């Protein structure tokens with residue numbers, strides 16, 4: 001198992017994900033709150049008014065964690081409060097201009113490509129992982145698979161009804177101008193994967 | 199977007215591309231860089247096995263398309279999706295416009311979809327007064343420039359950062375930095391509002407999975423995710439060829455798609471959408487979702503035994519990435535909307551003969567695309583077949599017709615070649631012709647043409663045929679026209695090498711041209727006729743191997759003949775026997791004769807090598823010639839050894855500008871090794887390389903590998 005974990009780390013880092021080991025969810029919450037508190041302010045991608053000077057930044061730090069259990073949400077909220085970070089779980093449609101981070105727990109990881117799988121049926125979660133500058137995702141080590149084919153059964157389950165399933169490999173990127181790699185096209189500029197030993 | 203009316207205009211357009219220095223440089227860097235990245239990406243993967251799996255799955259999907267469509271529709275409808283089938287582009291566009299109207303849509307955002315490019319959807323919607331915005335960075339750039347894509351994966355690859363800088367500066371009304379990373383941020387900022395307030399999102403789909411009614415979309419930027427999430431209406435458009443039976447089929451294809459496209463193990467996002475998902479601004483908190491399946495001639499092609507393989511295409515764009523012609527002229531000249539090798543073919547089917555008739559000639563038949571295609575499609579084979587079909591439909595151009603007729607009659611053909619010897623006397627100068635008569639005159643000065651030999655190999659053979667009593671095995675030689683009539687000394691050298699190994703050698707006199715040149719011109723009947731002649735010519739010979747010194751002949755005789763004659767009951771078995779015996783000279787000398795360093799006085803001469811397309815890719819002979827060179831001399835490796843020299847038979851006559859540019863590149867790389875000797879396994883390449891060296895006066899001795907061996911025999 002730890003072999004898979006190390007291989008996963010290697011592959012995920014190759015695609016510019018930041019991978020960190022954690023021992024508990026509490027550690028994940030602390031990591032996320034601290035990271036957001038210390039990060040540069042989020043740039044607003046939609047002007048707040050037609051003649052607002054550009055660039056414009058979000059005045060407070062905002063993290064969205066739409067699908068945590070109540071206990072988890074409360075624990076994260078406590079960490080955030082201590083650091084002066086505003087935690088939300090809904091209202092993403094009003095924040096399309098951008099927020100600092102989206103916090104999620106993912107459903108699987110693939111060693112082959114260093115990818116995470118995020119079931120995103122809920123719209124709040126989907127938007128939180130799209131318009132945030134950093135996506136912070138907890139990946140339980142027990143959910144690391146060799147590759148997508150090895151996880152086929154799980155994937156089919158995730159897709160059993162009306163579903164929106166995202167396989168995410170590193171931050172958003174493009175090379176459309178002179179084939180020069182640019183990180184952060186329309187999605188997050190950073191992907192943090194917190195490997196939870198479970 | 200290729201719009202030239204005729205070959206002349208097309209050549210002018212291409213000259214313009216050739217003169218575009220930025221394009222030249224950036225395409226060169228791309229071609230070299232891509233090859234390395236791709237190799238790295240496939241390092242841990244059994245490529246052949248993977249490609250075979252994809253091909254098998256797609257072939258199955260084509261055969262069962264109707265059933266898959268039905269299954270998909272049921273699954274998707276269960277999930278609240280409305281599924282439509284459009285018979286052509288017009289119908290698809292109209293359907294989408296109607297959905298937009300019914301939903302009171304004003305602003306539409308799009309993520310990248312080649313299928314919507316195929317139907318020219320943007321034009322249609324704009325004419326209907328919708329505000330349509332492409333959100334993929336490359337697509338957005340070309341949309342603002344009113345251009346078509348120049349690559350299927352990187353649509354703006356033809357543009358420099360400075361062109362993008364100007365475009366974006368104009369848009370935002372201030373002078374911006376030219377740094378691509380900063381320019382990307384501009385797009386991120388400029389487009390976010392459009393994501394936020396668009397009413398409808400249009401996406402493509404890389405896969406449509408029948409078993410669970412899901413579509414899969416692979417992107418790097420994350421724009422497809424926003425396109426399919428933010429607006430209240432989502433319309434996906436996909437060719438019916440995107441249907442696959444199971445999720446695992448799509449997952450398998452996804453192992454090859456990004457690796458082949460950009461050398462990435464996987465794109466940043468693969469998004470699987472199954473049904474009308476939650477949407478806060480939709481009716482009942484649900485998205486309005488439609489999937490438009492486009493036929494546009496696909497179901498008809500699916501019934502075509504030969505061309506149905508085009509549906510194995512996963513649109514990775516790699517057949518452009520490795521194509522030497524694409525590298526020279528870029529996507530706007532190497533396709534209409536679809537680009538690269540597959541683009542030439544799809545243009546014919548989706549955008550008509552008119553658009554395709556010039557394009558289909560712009561393939562040099564080097565096989566580079568075929569060797570990396572994620573679906574294992576025989577792209578050059580299909581392009582040749584298209585030429586034949588175009589000829590059938592439009593009548594044969596005169597010179598093609600004439601050559602076809604002449605070739606059918608071997609004696610006539612050979613006496614014309616002999617006659618050529620006399621006809622050329624006034625213009626002959628040394629071993630090179632200063633000018634060639636008639637149609638060969640124009641724009642051919644970059645390379646001198648050889649003259650016809652005084653005595654063809656067929657007339658010399660009797661004198662040099664070795665006498666052997668107890669031969670270890672028997673060989674029959676196939677010379678091909680060039681070595682028979684232009685370079686008989688290459689054949690003689692081969693005989694000299696073989697003679698020392700106790701081999702019985704024969705040369706069947708009824709053999710003729712292998713037929714590849716007429717096939718390249720699209721003359722199908724003549725191709726078949728000469729194939730039969732040659733099979734018959736060797737049928738009576740008692741031999742274990744048929745050895746040829748021409749890589750192009752070898753690959754044509756070995757691979758194409760069986761296909762050409764497969765339908766002919768009389769020849770079916772004969773051709774199998776024939777093809778099984780065909781072997782190229784290097785493989786024969788190395789693997790069968792087993793020549794070794796013992797046979798040679800290894801000289802200290804530095805020898806460069808050109809790996810002929812048909813040898814290294816079609817026949818996959820890679821090590822043997824290099825080992826042989828090192829036995830007789832000092833092998834001097836050169837850059838891009840296996841990139842085409844630009845000959846391509848009729849290609850060099852049709853597109854002299856491209857042919858000479860490729861030749862220049864090739865010779866520059868060879869000269870850089872410092873070698874003054876160059877060998878290859880194909881008389882066509884040799885003719886080209888020797889003629890080019892002559893014009894460049896680089897002092898290069900250009901010979902067949904057999905001549906190098908013969909010279910240095912102990």
Ligand code: SF4
Nearest residue numbers: 521561562564565567
């Ligand atoms: S065979 Fe060569 S020239 Fe022709 S399309 Fe393929 S790569 Fe291009």
Ligand code: SF4
Nearest residue numbers: 511512514515517571
């Ligand atoms: S034809 Fe083959 S190489 Fe070309 S885009 Fe399609 S799958 Fe890729």
